[in-house]
Amino acid sequence: MGSIDLELTRNYTLLVKGFAILKCYGNATILGVDITNKSITVKDNKILPIETDTSCRIVIDRCMEYKMMYREGIGTSIWDDIRDAVLFREPDTILIVGANDTGKSTLAVYLANIMLKKRRVMVIDGDVGQGDLAPPACIGASRINNNILDLSDISAERYEFIGSITPTPLVIDAIKRLYDKNYLTIINTDGYIDKHGLEYKIKLINVIKPSIIACLGDNSYAEELLRRYKNVYLADKPRYVEKDPRARLYNRLRRYKRFIGNNKRYFNIRSKKIWV
Numbered sequence: 001m002g003s004i005d006l007e008l009t010r011n012y013t014l015l016v017k018g019f020a021i022l023k024c025y026g027n028a029t030i031l032g033v034d035i036t037n038k039s040i041t042v043k044d045n046k047i048l049p050i051e052t053d054t055s056c057r058i059v060i061d062r063c064m065e066y067k068m069m070y071r072e073g074i075g076t077s078i079w080d081d082i083r084d085a086v087l088f089r090e091p092d093t094i095l096i097v098g099a100n101d102t103g104k105s106t107l108a109v110y111l112a113n114i115m116l117k118k119r120r121v122m123v124i125d126g127d128v129g130q131g132d133l134a135p136p137a138c139i140g141a142s143r144i145n146n147n148i149l150d151l152s153d154i155s156a157e158r159y160e161f162i163g164s165i166t167p168t169p170l171v172i173d174a175i176k177r178l179y180d181k182n183y184l185t186i187i188n189t190d191g192y193i194d195k196h197g198l199e200y201k202i203k204l205i206n207v208i209k210p211s212i213i214a215c216l217g218d219n220s221y222a223e224e225l226l227r228r229y230k231n232v233y234l235a236d237k238p239r240y241v242e243k244d245p246r247a248r249l250y251n252r253l254r255r256y257k258r259f260i261g262n263n264k265r266y267f268n269i270r271s272k273k274i275w276v
Helices: 075-089 104-115 169-178 195-208 220-228 245-261
Strands: 004-009 012-017 020-026 039-042 047-050 055-061 065-070 093-098 121-125 138-144 158-161 184-188 212-216 232-235
Touching: 004 012, 004 065, 012 020, 012 075, 039 047, 075 104, 075 212, 075 232, 093 104, 093 195, 104 121, 104 184, 104 212, 138 169, 158 169, 169 195, 195 220, 212 220, 220 232
Parallel strands: 093 184, 093 212, 121 184, 212 232
Antiparallel strands: 004 055, 012 047, 012 065, 020 039, 020 055, 121 138, 138 158
């Protein structure tokens, strides 16, 4: 496929699905990161929103798919209320909850990027099943020192082993141990929103006592959280970013490969006893 040359204006958002390589000519951002006159690689099955306050030219190579859409309700605009609350209140802890494919990890990246100019930022990935910072059955935490486009761009500095991919009280205890009051801490959570998942989230909120609760997606659990807490901010799920089963399988395998695929141990078999 040849290059795609597009003109992006302030009233529109460009959604690019990877794998793709794009070059920006002019002023633009992705998830709060300035990409003015830069080249960006979009990972396989990842969708990134390119936005501008003026106009710019975007050239895309090897693009899987792209959409140019009116900006309202697309890209980071769906999180305007959450962003404004974070900038105004300057919270110590932000808890992000929502079902699968509601943009939790992407929102965590966006908030980390915009707050990095003001505060020291740390992200705790509390998803024991499909986390970005730690292997399955673990959770991880890392300080954010530079702008990122994906949580998988960084490695966890601290891990907590849970031993299960189902949320349990052990996860809450582990998050407490990872929490650092010297940082703005953004806590990403799993996508369980059924009865037990909601009960778990409520226990987590009562223990962590986050300054802001970002609730993503249009679901009944949002009503329950609004009834219980005053610091809940709602946002719709991103449009046009649903993952098909094949993409989910690919992402899960990619996570396993990231943590165990390239780790090798070499030894001389003659020097080792083999027990049978």
